[in-house]
Amino acid sequence: AQSVTQPDIHITVSEGASLELRCNYSYGATPYLFWYVQSPGQGLQLLLKYFSGDTLVQGIKGFEAEFKRSQSSFNLRKPSVHWSDAAEYFCAVGANNAGNMLTFGGGTRLMVKP
Amino acid sequence: DGGITQSPKYLFRKEGQNVTLSCEQNLNHDAMYWYRQDPGQGLRLIYYSQIVNDFQKGDIAEGYSVSREKKESFPLTVTSAQKNPTAFYLCASSKGTGWGTEAFFGQGTRLTVV
Numbered sequence: 574a575q576s577v578t579q580p581d582i583h584i585t586v587s588e589g590a591s592l593e594l595r596c597n598y599s600y601g602a603t604p605y606l607f608w609y610v611q612s613p614g615q616g617l618q619l620l621l622k623y624f625s626g627d628t629l630v631q632g633i634k635g636f637e638a639e640f641k642r643s644q645s646s647f648n649l650r651k652p653s654v655h656w657s658d659a660a661e662y663f664c665a666v667g668a669n670n671a672g673n674m675l676t677f678g679g680g681t682r683l684m685v686k687p
Numbered sequence: 688d689g690g691i692t693q694s695p696k697y698l699f700r701k702e703g704q705n706v707t708l709s710c711e712q713n714l715n716h717d718a719m720y721w722y723r724q725d726p727g728q729g730l731r732l733i734y735y736s737q738i739v740n741d742f743q744k745g746d747i748a749e750g751y752s753v754s755r756e757k758k759e760s761f762p763l764t765v766t767s768a769q770k771n772p773t774a775f776y777l778c779a780s781s782k783g784t785g786w787g788t789e790a791f792f793g794q795g796t797r798l799t800v801v
Contacts, residue, residue, distance in 0.1 A: 582727065607789060616691075616777060616792035617730075663729060667788070674720065674745070675790055679729040 575600040575666050577678035585684040586654050594649040594681050596638075596664030605667035606647040607675065608638055612660050620662075623647065634658070659685045689714045693778050693793035699801050700765070700772065708763045708796045710778035717783055719761035720790065723747060724775040733776075736761055765798060773800050 576599045586592050598604055605624050609617040621632025628640040638649045647664060661682045665675040691712045700706045712719065718737050722730040732745030736755040750769025755761055761780075765772045775797050779790040 609792075614775075614795070614797070616693075616794045617779075618792075619789055622789055674732055674735060677722075677730040679727060 575604065575676050577664050577666050577676055579662075579664055579678035579681050581681045582679070583682050583684065585686060587686045588656050589653050592649075592651045592654045592658070592683070594662050594664075594683070596647045596649065596678060597645050598647065598664070598666045599645065600666055603642075606638075606640060607665040607667065608632065608636070608647075608649050609663045609665060610634075610660050611663065611680075617663065620649070654683075654685055656685045656687065659683055691778055691780055691791055691793035693776075693796050695796060696794065698796055698798045700798060702800055703767045705764055705766050706798065708765070708776055708778075708798070710761045710763065710793060712759055712761075712778075712780045712791075712793075714780055714782075714791065715758070716780035716791070717758070718781045718788075719755070720779040720781075721745075721751070721753065721761070721763045722777045722779065724777060724795075730777065733763065772798055774798060 578597045580595050607622045608620040611617045620636050621630050623630045623640045630638050636651050661680045663680050664678040667675050694709045720735045721733040724730050731747050733751050734753040736742035739758050742753050742755050752764045777795045778793040781788045781790045
């Protein structure tokens with residue numbers, strides 16, 4: 574069965590600083606990988622996804638993520654964080670299983686200092 | 688606009704009562720899902736349905752029940768057998784059952800036992 578680990582529960586960065594959120598997955602074949610963002614009390618919004626091809630994926634709101642097969646990682650990055658980026662971020666893996674279910678990591682809560 | 692609507696946004700339940708959370712989608716998606724979210728634990732799958740009149744248990748189905756009588760609707764009942772029902776519940780849907788299809792989420796229902 575697949576699994577996802579987000580090692581950092583909380584991260585605090587200053588506004589304007591760069592950001593990297595870590596995600597490691599466990600899956601026997603090439604996975605489909607997703608990053609979602611959740612504002613407090615809201616649902617999840619898709620930031621970006623990786624299916625195949627170019628390992629550097631661009632998403633919405635200036636985010637990007639890089640798939641590294643050798644490290645089983647799919648880290649999310651942003652060059653300059655804005656205060657509105659404060660939220661919880663979830664990495665998820667989709668696998669070739671019945672029901673097309675996603676497996677989510679535990680989430681990373683991002684706080685942005687002014 | 689197409690989307691997923693969950694209602695109510697907040698729900699209070701007395702111990703021993705059953706409550707039903709509504710989830711409706713107008714995206715014409717075949718698959719629908721219910722996730723439970725607890726602080727620091729990410730999202731855990733309760734039930735999913737790939738097609739009308741069929742549904743499968745997820746990782747934490749005990750104390751919950753669902754129905755899928757219509758393509759657009761997938762209500763979740765939290766029964767009195769659920770020992771710790773206070774949580775944030777998220778409904779999602781996806782276009783098909785092919786793997787890698789992204790999930791779209793509703794805005795969630797926060798259930799509190801009083």
